[in-house]
Amino acid sequence: MILTTQSLRKEVSSGEINLVILDDINFSLEEGKSLAITGPSGSGKSTLLGLLAGLDTSTSGDVYLDGVNLNNLNEEERAILRKDKVGFVFQSFELLPSLTALENVMLPSELKSEDDPKQLGEYFLERVGLIDRKNHYPNQLSGGEQQRVAIARAFACSAKILFADEPTGNLDPKNGKLISDLLFEVNSESDNALVIVTHDQELAELCDKKIELKLGKIVD
Amino acid sequence: MxxxxxxxxxxxxxxxxxxxxxxxxxxxxxxxxxxxxxxxxLGGDLKFESNEQNIKESLEELILKNSQTSEMAIFASVIFSDQEMQLSSIKAVDNSYPLIGELELQDSSGTYKTRNNPSPGTLWMDERLKNLLSLDYGDKIYLGDATFIFAATIVYEPDRGSSNFAFAPKTIMNLKDLDKTNIIQPGSRVEYNYLFTGSDEEINLIRDTLEKNKNQGDDIESLDEDSSSLxxxxxxxxxxxxxxxxxxxxxxxxxxxxxxxxxxxxxxxxxxxxxxxxxxxxxxxxxxxxxxxxxxxxxxxxxxxxxxxxxxxxxxxxxxxxxxxxxxxxxxxxxxxxxxxxxxxxxxxxxxxxxxxxxxxxxxxxxxxxxxxxxxxxxxxxxxxxxxxxxxxxxLINLSLIIFSGVVLFSVIGIGLIYLLLGNSKLGLGAKDSLNLAISELRRRKLSNSFQIFAFTVAIGLSLITFSASQNLLGSWQNSIPEDSPNNFAINITKEDKEAMKVFLSKENIDTNIFYPVANGQIIRKYDRENIIDRNFNITWISRLPEQNEIIEGEWFLNDIQNGLSISDEISERYNLQLNDEVIVQMEDGSIETYIQSIRAVNWESFSPNFFIIGHPSLFEDKSSTHITSFYIPKAKQKIAAELMREFRTVSVFSVEELIKQVRDIVDQVTKALNSILLLTCLSALFLAFAALQDGFDQRRHQAAILRTLGATSKFVKTSSLIEFSILGFLSGILGSVTAHTAVYFLETQVFETVPGFYPEIWIMGPILGMFIVSGLCLYLVNGLMKQSPKDLLNLQT
Structure with a gap:
């Protein structure tokens, strides 16, 4: 299993009240498979994604990523795990505005001190069809193009698992379709597992597995 | 909001x-x-000093409604009690005295304040003279042909700066009694002082009239010319x-x-x-x-x-x-x-x-x-x-424009230089290691970094200016009055008394400084006799440059050339006397033809004898003179001054102990105030550095979150930021030091009017402070960022 959760719970305190965001989340995902997490706004989807990817810590319960219990790691160790095994695609793209498309894609390889980040960056930009825009800055690209750069960056990580938070949420249906197709197409060429948080039922249907959250609990 | x-x-x-x-x-x-x-x-808004009484007539033509005048005659004379005699500086004052302030007197009934002059037939004296003459209140005293009653001791007189004879123990008498003493004869050395108070308009009118009618040697003084140490x-x-x-x-x-x-x-x-x-x-x-x-x-x-x-x-x-x-x-x-x-x-x-x-x-x-x-x-x-x-x-619009242009020019050059210095960025973020990332970031954010460095430079530079100005100020004050600086001056020392006095002082274990020969003389231009230098000078002649004097033009006296005069820069400026100008020194016993050999900067705040004009001894060999010297008498031995004056009747000793104490006290107090200002300036600088840093961090917050999401550790991000901001701070510190040194030079030469110095501490403090303060503030901000999880920084929704 690439990903397993056991009795995962997340609470946040708001003044004197403790809000339960996630409760008793149990599921697992095999290597190379895809999972869709769906649910209405505020149901805890992105919080769950944050916990699964080691961006945040749970109140109780465990997350095993590639056999490693994230709860046993501190922030620095989780960062190293993310560098080695995790890739991300965000709803709002989260590209660095001061870097060109190519430089954004090169970033994970640079962090891993790989030999030729440029070659790898160009390969993935080619793969998402944006090689001719490699020297453009994010503000010179459309939303769809920015998300394609983000996908190229996510795959340039050589990750074992890729997390996508509403990857088509900020795009029109046509561009959304393009991006989801691209995501699955590039993913099929690797052994990556894919976890997608989405409202888009069509996109969810493309995944091998689907869980639905409602008020912080799995309903399906 | x-x-x-x-x-x-x-x-x-x-x-x-x-x-x-x-x-x-x-x-x-x-x-x-x-x-x-x-x-x-000063004793009034305006003071006119003359050796003649003839200015009265020209003033009588003026119609003055809102002003008051006081006349006084000041001279030195020997005064006798039944047992003793003593040289005294005597001030004969009219009924308007004192024009400003009050006198504090003491008699057998105690101390009291008064705004009157002494009644005819009575005299007031200072404590020292009272002791030297062994007087009691009501005793008879003899001055010239007249007999007076000693009525009171002077504790405080308002117009302390009124007399050139102020060195000798003081006596105040009524001007009406002057004639009956028969002391003032044609050729007597008397100084007539006329003091004026009144509206600005009338004071200006009086000043104009005095300027028109004044003779050679007359002097007009006003409020804005206070050149005392204090x-x-x-x-x-x-x-x-x-x-x-x-x-x-x-x-x-x-x-x-x-x-x-x-x-x-x-x-x-x-x-x-x-x-x-x-x-x-x-x-x-x-x-x-x-x-x-x-x-x-x-x-x-x-x-x-x-x-x-x-x-x-x-x-x-x-x-x-x-x-x-x-x-x-x-x-x-x-x-x-x-x-x-x-x-x-x-x-x-x-x-x-x-x-x-x-x-x-x-x-x-x-x-x-x-x-x-x-x-x-x-x-x-x-x-x-x-x-x-x-x-x-x-x-001052001119000064403002100069500073403004200087700052703008410096900013443009500074920002441009930083921009060039940082060089061009290479492909990628350089996130391979912390140092690479830091250097790449410096280059990548070249423009915003240039502005940030500029802000830090302003903060460091201005703080250093304030710091060095305060140090310079304190340093110059402390130098001017070292612990054992002379607290007594002795003047009117004759050639005969000079050696005996040295023996007397050494017996008392008192170190003496140089005995400067002094004679009165006038300087006349050799080729432009119309252009008069309208004052007399006390001239000395020595072969060694006195301490706290610095040659700014020409050469001090040399052995192998025909030596001339060394004049102070004030005199050079005031009378337009230039290096190598040929002049005649007119003295009582003959004149000397010579030239201006050097121009000196003199520290007038030092408590040592200072001279506008110094000649080479070879020129003045045959000229008659008295001597002046200064020495330090410890507090326990203060009586020596009175003994000295008894032993050497023509010599006058006056103490500057009170003045030194006053200056020292005020320096101590001002130091505390200076430090408060320095502290507030540094606080403002810290605010500026923090604001500039915070502004840059808004952009970095997002980047740090992405880097951490992609697997960069907090330590990696922190170290890289620290390296980057240490370099920024170091560069800013160097530029701050350059700014401060340039500005301090300008301030010293133009504002504080002191000799410019070199301050190594500016060069050391600038880069070190810059590096530590900027990286310290950066660490504070980065730590704040690292406390948040990448998820919070990226604002992921629930």
Whole structure:
């Protein structure tokens, strides 16, 4: 299993009240498979994604990523795990505005001190069809193009698992379709597992597995 | 309106108001008390000194309604009691005496104050003379052909600076009694002093008349010519306070500018939403103006209150120096404070608000719509405000323009140099390791880094200027009065007495300094006799350059050439005497033809004999002279002065112990006030550095979150930021040192009028302080970032 959760719970305190965001989340995902997490706004989807990817810590319960219990790691160790095994695609793209498309894609390889980040960056930009825009800055690209750069960056990580938070949420249906197709197409060429948080039922249907959250609990 | 960086803007404004009001209130009150003190020291608004009595006629032609005159004759004469005799400086005063202030006297009934002159037939004397003549109140004293009654001891006289004979123990008598003494005969050395008080107009009228009618050797003195050690000390510290104030305000203004920019950036969406909801620009402008009206009121109330506390502390520090309660301040400090706030509001805040108001409501739909990229109007408004502040504080348009052009030129060159120095960035972020990332970031953010370095440079440079100005000021004061500086001067020492006196003093274990020969003489230009140098000089001749004198032009006396005169730079400037000018020195026993061999800078604040004119001994070999020397008498041996005067009847010894103590005290107190100003300036600098850093961190927050999400450890991000900001701080420190050294040179030569020095501490402190402060502040901000999880930083929704 690439990903397993056991009795995962997340609470946040708001003044004197403790809000339960996630409760008793149990599921697992095999290597190379895809999972869709769906649910209405505020149901805890992105919080769950944050916990699964080691961006945040749970109140109780465990997350095993590639056999490693994230709860046993501190922030620095989780960062190293993310560098080695995790890739991300965000709803709002989260590209660095001061870097060109190519430089954004090169970033994970640079962090891993790989030999030729440029070659790898160009390969993935080619793969998402944006090689001719490699020297453009994010503000010179459309939303769809920015998300394609983000996908190229996510795959340039050589990750074992890729997390996508509403990857088509900020795009029109046509561009959304393009991006989801691209995501699955590039993913099929690797052994990556894919976890997608989405409202888009069509996109969810493309995944091998689907869980639905409602008020912080799995309903399906 | 609760959100958005209003706090740092308000803090800077409050700090600026506190400093401006505190310093202006203090200097305003200080100036008032100094002016009345100086007035009292001089004895009036204007003083005319002459060896003749003939000026009276020309003054009688003037119709004066609002002024008063007092006449006095001052001379030296031997005075006798039944047992002793003593040379005294005698001041014969008319019924208008004293024109300003009060005398404090002591008789058998105790001490009392009076505004009268001595009654005819009576004399007042100082304590020293009373002791030397072994007098009791009511005893008879003999002066010339007249007999007087010793009526009182002088404890305090207001016009202490009134006489050139002030070195000898003092006697005050009624002018009406002068004739019956028969002391003043044709050719007697008498100085007639005429003191005037009155309205500015009439004083100017009197001055003009005196200027027209004055003879050679006559002198006019007014309030603005106080060159005493104390006057200079206070004047320089006042300059320093104003400089410190100006620097602190400029630093605060920069902080306000940066905070306003952040405030406006933060409010973009807010204004866009208000516009979308149908508010027009006028209404939104009204809303912000109201906000700024309230913040102005708040900062004024808070800042003025804190400023009042600040000046009260300064006043308390110097309390013991001032003879009476300080006068209340004039409305000027309030006016200058309000004007400063207005200039800051309209120069540094309003342009950003103006840009904010121009934001398109489309921002609601398109997140990437930001400010209009044209920053020229904001810059121009800021520069104009900067110039206005300079003018407001210096009051001199030329000086303001010089400083302004200097700063602008330096900024352009500085920012350009930093831009070039940082070099071009390579492909990629360079996130391989911390050092690579730091260097790549420095290059990548070249423009914003240049501005940031500039802000740090301003903060470090201005703090260093304040620091070195205070050190320089303190250093020059301390040098001028070392612990064992001479506290007694002896004059009128004849050639015969000179050696005997040396023996006398060495028996008492008192070290003597040089015995300077002194003679009175006039300087006449050899080829331009029309252009008269209208005064007499005390001339000395020695072969060694006295301490605290520095040759600024020409050469000091050499062995193998025909030597001439060395004159002070003041005399050179005042009478347009240049190097190698040929002159004639006219003395009682003949004249000498010679030339100006060198021009000296003299430290007049030192408590040593100083001379405008020094000649080479070979020129004056056959000239008659008396001698002057100075020496230190320890407190326990103070009686030696009186013994010395008894032993050597023609010699006069006068003590400057009180004056030294007064100067030392005031220096101590001023030091404390200087340190407070330094502290406030550094605080303003720290605010500026923090604001500049915080501004840059807004952009870095997002980057740090992405890097950490992609697997960079906190340590990696932290180390890279620390390296980057240490380099930024180091560069800023070097530039700050360059700025400070240039500015200190300018200040020393143009404002404080001291000899410029080299300060290695500026070069050491600048880079070190820059590196540690900037990286320390950076560490504080980075730690804040690292406490948040990448998820929070990326604002992921639930």
């Amino acid at each position: 609760r959100s958005g960086y209003l706090t740092s803007m308000l803090l800077s404004l409050v700090l600026a108001v506190t400093i401006v009001s505190g310093i202006s209130l203090f200097t305003d009150r200080l100036e008032k008390v100094l002016s009345s003190e100086t007035k009292e020291f 006057g200079k000390t206070i004047e320089r510290s006042e300059n320093f306070f104003l400089l410190g104030g100006l620097i602190a305000v400029l630093l605060s203004a920069c902080t306000i500018g940066i905070s306003s920019q952040r405030f406006a950036r933060r409010h973009i969406s807010y204004v866009a939403i208000l516009k979308t909801l149908g508010m027009n620009i006028l209404q939104i402008r009204g809303l912000y103006l109201l906000l700024f009206f309230y913040t102005t009121l708040l900062t004024l109330v808070l800042g003025l209150s804190l400023g009042w506390i600040l000046q009260s502390n300064f006043i308390n520090l110097m309390d013991s120096y001032f003879p009476s309660e300080l006068p209340p301040p004039s409305p000027y400090p309030l006016y200058i404070t309000c004007l400063t706030v207005l200039i800051c509001q309209f120069g540094f805040i309003y342009p950003h608000i103006s840009k904010l108001l121009a934001i398109s409501p489309m921002r609601v739909l398109k997140n990437d719509i930001g400010f209009n990229q044209n920053i020229l109007p904001v810059f121009l408004m800021g520069l104009l405000a900067f110039l206005l502040l300079l003018y407001l504080y210096t009051g």
